[in-house]
Amino acid sequence: SAVISQKPSRDICQRGTSLTIQCQVDSQVTMMFWYRQQPGQSLTLIATANQGSEATYESGFVIDKFPISRPNLTFSTLTVSNMSPEDSSIYLCSYGDYQETQYFGPGTRLLVL
Amino acid sequence: GENVEQHPSTLSVQEGDSAVIKCTYSDSASNYFPWYKQELGKRPQLIIDIRSNVGEKKDQRIAVTLNKTAKHFSLHITETQPEDSAVYFCAAIGAGSYQLTFGKGTKLSVIP
Numbered sequence: 001s002a003v004i005s006q007k008p009s010r011d012i013c014q015r016g017t018s019l020t021i022q023c024q025v026d027s028q029v030t031m032m033f034w035y036r037q038q039p040g041q042s043l044t045l046i047a048t049a050n051q052g053s054e055a056t057y058e059s060g061f062v063i064d065k066f067p068i069s070r071p072n073l074t075f076s077t078l079t080v081s082n083m084s085p086e087d088s089s090i091y092l093c094s095y096g097d098y099q100e101t102q103y104f105g106p107g108t109r110l111l112v113l
Numbered sequence: 114g115e116n117v118e119q120h121p122s123t124l125s126v127q128e129g130d131s132a133v134i135k136c137t138y139s140d141s142a143s144n145y146f147p148w149y150k151q152e153l154g155k156r157p158q159l160i161i162d163i164r165s166n167v168g169e170k171k172d173q174r175i176a177v178t179l180n181k182t183a184k185h186f187s188l189h190i191t192e193t194q195p196e197d198s199a200v201y202f203c204a205a206i207g208a209g210s211y212q213l214t215f216g217k218g219t220k221l222s223v224i225p
Contacts, residue, residue, distance in 0.1 A: 043202065058212075101159060
């Protein structure tokens with residue numbers, strides 16, 4: 001499987017600010033996804049990052065709050081905008097291979113004060 | 114959309130015993146069922162998966178079974194070891210979709 005990395009690994013932010021999380025895969029992949037994992041909870045899909053077109057968002061997540069970019073087949077960013085303490089969470093990116101298997105990045109731990 | 118239920122939420126076993134975690138899914142068209150292990154502070158790691166055309170799959174001490182009629186699948190860990198302690202998540206992907214729907218997770222504790 002390809003190597004997937006995320007930056008930053010963790011951050012502490014003030015409410016009202018925005019944070020952009022980067023996800024890099026070391027080979028071209030078709031599918032990239034962004035998940036949120038709240039403390040002690042399961043993973044919830046935020047959106048599918050589509051290369052060359054707008055991301056596809058799941059119910060409860062909107063582009064204004066979580067803008068996503070996918071400029072090429074190895075890279076994606078997720079921005080958490082106008083943050084509040086409720087946005088404190090782990091944000092994970094993943095990629096999918098042709099067999100539907102998904103592999104996860106190490107995650108970004110976000111704390112909003 | 115797909116809904117995945119997972120039981121139990123916590124499970125404690127003695128080292129050397131077996132552990133079984135069960136999941137049910139709602140979409141009869143779902144065709145891919147992975148299991149992930151997440152250790153504290155780490156990313157979810159795929160440990161085994163099964164497709165709808167297979168009833169059982171084994172990998173050393175880990176096995177997964179699938180009952181399509183009943184729409185449930187289970188993870189079996191034999192001869193448990195302390196390093197098996199983690200949170201385990203089941204998931205499902207519907208036909209024609211690449212989106213994983215996760216269960217709520219099972220915290221497995223293996224007591225030495």
